[in-house]
Amino acid sequence: MKFKDGYWRMRPGVRGDYATAALDVTADDGGLRVLAPTRRITRRGDTIDGPVLRVDLSSPMPEVIRVRTVHFAGAVPDSPVFEVRDDHPDVKIAVTAAEASLTSGDLTVRVGRDAPWDMTFTAGGRELTRSGGKSLGVMHDADARHFMVEQLRLSAGELVYGLGERFGPLVRNGQSVDIWNEDGGTSSEIAYKNVPFYLTNRGYGVFVNHPGRVSFEVGSESVSRVQFSAEGHDLEYLIIHGPSPAAILRRYTALTGRPALPPAWSFGLWLSTSFTTDYDEATVTSFVDGMAGRDLPLSVFHFDCFWMRRFRWCDFEWDPEVFPDPEGMLRRLKERGLRVCLWINPYIGQASALFDEGAAAGHLLRRPDGTVWQDDHWQAGRALVDFTSPAAREWYAGKLRGLLDMGVDAFKTDFGERIPTDVVYADGSDPERMHNYYSLIYNQTVHDVLAERGEAVLFARSATVGGQRLPVHWGGDCESTFEAMAESLRGGLSLGLGGFGFWSHDIGGFEGRPDPAVFKRWVAFGLLSSHSRLHGSGSYRVPWLFDEESVTVLRSFTRLKARLMPYLYAAAVQAAAEGLPMMRAMHLEFPGDRACDHLDAQYLLGPDLLVAPVLSADGEISYYVPEGVWTRLLDGERVTGPGWRTERHGFDSLPLLVRPGAVIATGARDDRPDYDYADGVTLDAYELPDGSATTVTVPALDGRAAAVFEVSRDGDRVHGRRLEGAPAPWNLRHAGTLAAAAPEIDHIEIILSAKE
Incomplete structure (x- = not known):
């Protein structure tokens, strides 16, 4: 949101009151409290009238500094709030006549005591960013709305990344970004997954800890500053020191949570019925038979919306006209080695029997007058489950447990963005702050139900801070074009820079029917993503409907991904352990x-x-x-x-x-993603430097190490040693030269040719 009209003037009707100095400073409870008046104080009379900001400085963990600014403390809503880790680390505090400072690890914040306002963040003697004059303040617009605002300096050449799944250019400089979940496809500035966190190439990240709408002006209102603002009377942000981008992500996800490890079977190929297509069990069976008959490994079959009866989404009841024997059908699919995923959303259509049930029990979101909130968008007379109510969450979860008992393995949690603000929540949460946060408690409810059975994986569309803990997420509705393929990729990379470790997209695009060229190129991209799903809107996505070459291409890349699973699942384990995206x-x-x-x-x-x-x-x-x-x-x-x-x-x-110096673990099977990765594994070494040694961990299906190897080079010899793991056949290869070991052999040596 822009407040200024150029450098000197404000926009019509806007008034700004900015911090001018750190007048009073007190140290207490491991932090600093600063009183910052918004006018110059030269005499006692200047202390009367006008805003005074309270600025609290503290550290929740080493290398992270929290800044919390409050105007009217009595007007700050207390829910919902993001769950943020706080270890209360030891900090160094110093207060002198000239400045006050707080140091956490190598990160220091200094606040000058004299005008103008100056709050500077440094690490290792180098300035990272600063809040200077006319940066931190209170804004009132022409509609008498009240905003808290901060501006942090952008140095020359500094680039900004992140802010959730955004489909425009990866570098955010020059962009205006509102953190507000909306259902808008992949071709616009709005997004399904909004995360008020960014990082820069100057060695730090910024997490604005506010669950509602946060408006970012990234070098846009002021080209040398990042501005962020939120309506209300408080604003909290955290500066996270790296210095590398990976270190920043590790610390950010240590604060807000890291992804659960998805089951290995979820990394295989998913096939969907598509959205508005006609299908029944015969259709499903023909697709599964067609894949098997063409030697196309399939891991998951997904039923989209119309597994339920029309007008009744979601009542969690199979449509008896097209699926008269759902339990039998699921059993038959499971006998073929397939997992099953069902589409759901948080809405209850008025025609569903669950509408009356939920309304009577108080499980549906209500308007201020006490009536159930409803509209006709998406489903006639739809209502929305109030997930702030523990009873409503348990009610919804109970419906899902019945489907799991039938044999369902996963849920696609669609929607979660079209959340109204003219409502009253059961727990009293502020509706504006709940708009984005709703996606978190919706997906958490479903993920918890799945986790009760031991394995949990979603296919979720909406998210905010903390949503990364609940994989997997997919990119939403895109067109079936090369341009949409590119914008989807940009969205996934941007989301990964917000700590989301696992991401997917609709292979071939969602809207429209891709031509064969688009489909085949998207297949290669899709099978080299963390998760891979064939899905569309009004047309099927089985490859033989495009051309025979599509079948060949899909077979090749599906089998390639299966062979790469020892490497890929190790990357998945790292994502869960460190917060680095796949x-x-x-x-x-x-x-x-x-x-x-x-x-x-x-x-x-x-x-x-x-x-x-x-x-x-x-x-x-x-x-x-x-x-x-x-x-x-x-x-x-x-x-x-x-x-x-x-x-x-x-x-x-x-x-x-393949990166120089890498050792890629390749599996012995190409027909499924979940197998014993250590049995017959091949370690492919690429351009190992002389004198180097690399440790390779081959994971088991539970994420623990199944085997650990060391691969090293000494002159013209490449050595492979098994350090841990039960005896099993394994192979070492370098530059095309393959050596195979029997189970009892723990050391392999390859002698390189002179040219190598």
Whole structure:
């Protein structure tokens, strides 16, 4: 939200009162409290009238400093609030006549005691950012609304990333961003997943700890500042020191939560009925038979909306006209080794029997006059479950348990963004602050039910801070075009920079029917994403409906992903343990390479695989290769960076490069994603430097280590040693030379040729 009209003037009707100095400073309870008047105090009479801001400085964990500003303390809503870790670490506090400071780890905040207002954040003797004159304050607009506002300096060349799943350019500079969940597809500035957290290439991140609408002006109202504001009387933000982007993400997710580890089977191929298509059990069976008959490994079958009766979403009852024997159908699917996912949402249509049941029990969201909130959008007379009520959550969860008892394994939690603010919540939560937060308690309710059975995975569309704890998320409704494929990728990379470890998208696009070229290119991208789902709107997504080559391409990349599962699941374990996404923006892995700063059409899948999806029918692509000798995984060709390459790829190929010095664990099976990864695993070493040693952990299906190996190079010899794990066959390969070990052998040596 913009308040100013240029540098000097305010917009019509806007008045701003800014902190002018840190007049009173007290140290207590491991923090600092500052009273900051919004006018110059030169005599006692100046202390009468006008706002005085209370600024509290503290640290919830090392290398993190919290700033909380309050105007009217009695007007601050107390719910909902994000769950943020607070370890109360030891801090250093100093107060002198000139300044007050608080230090946590290497991060220090200094507040000058004299005018003008100056609050500076430094680390290692280097300034990260600062709040200067006319930065921190109180704003009133022409409608008498009250906002808290802060501006933090952007240094020359400083770039901003994050703020949730956004589909425009990855670098946020110059953009206006409202943190407000909306259902708007992937082609606009609004988003399903809004996260008030950003990080910059200057070694720090900023988390605005406010669950409602936060408006960011990223070098837009003032081109050398990031401004954020929220309506109300308090504003809290946390400065998170890195200095690397990965260190910032680790600390941010330590504060707000890290992803649960999804079950290994969820990394296989998902096939959907699609949205508004006609289908019944015969249709489902024909799809499953068609996949099996064409040797296409399938892991999950997903039933979208119309598994329930029309007008009754959600009543959690199978439509008897098209699914007369749901228990039998599910049993038959399970006998074929498939998992089953069902579409749900938080709405209750008026025609559903659950509407009267929920209304009578007080489980549905109400208007201020006590009537049930309803409208006709999406479902006629729909109501909304009030998840702030423990009884409503248990009621909703009970309906899901009945489906799990039938044999359902997962839920696609659609919607959660169209949340009204003219309502009253059971727990008294502020409706504006609940708008985004609703997605968290909705998805948490469903995830908890699944976790009761031991394995939990969602396919969720809406999210906010903390939502990363509840994977998986998908990118929402996109068109079936190359442009939509690119915007979806930008959204996923942006979301990953907010701590979301697992992300997917509709292979082929959602709206419209993709032409075969789009479908085949999207297949390669989709199977080299964390999770992979074939889904559309009004048309099916089985590959043989496009052309026979689509079948071949899908088979090739589905089997490739299965073989890569020892490597990919290790990356998933890292995402759960450290908060680093599986799909990583290039800047995250190469922060010192300025050529990577703006790249948003390629990414790292895990730490060592560079993926550049082909976004054209003719196969021509230009992509950037960072420094070193990389190896194309699909054909073994070496590619030297740094530099740009332009190539042309068939539908069965794309730039997929292995990082120099990496050791990639490849599995012995290609027919399913969940198997014993350590049994027959191959360790592929790429361009190992002489004298190097790399530890490779092959995970078990529960995320623990099944085997640990060390691969090293000594001159013309490459050594592989099993450090941990039960005896099982394993292989070592370097530059195409393969050595296989029997189960009892724990050491392999490869002698390289002179040219290597």
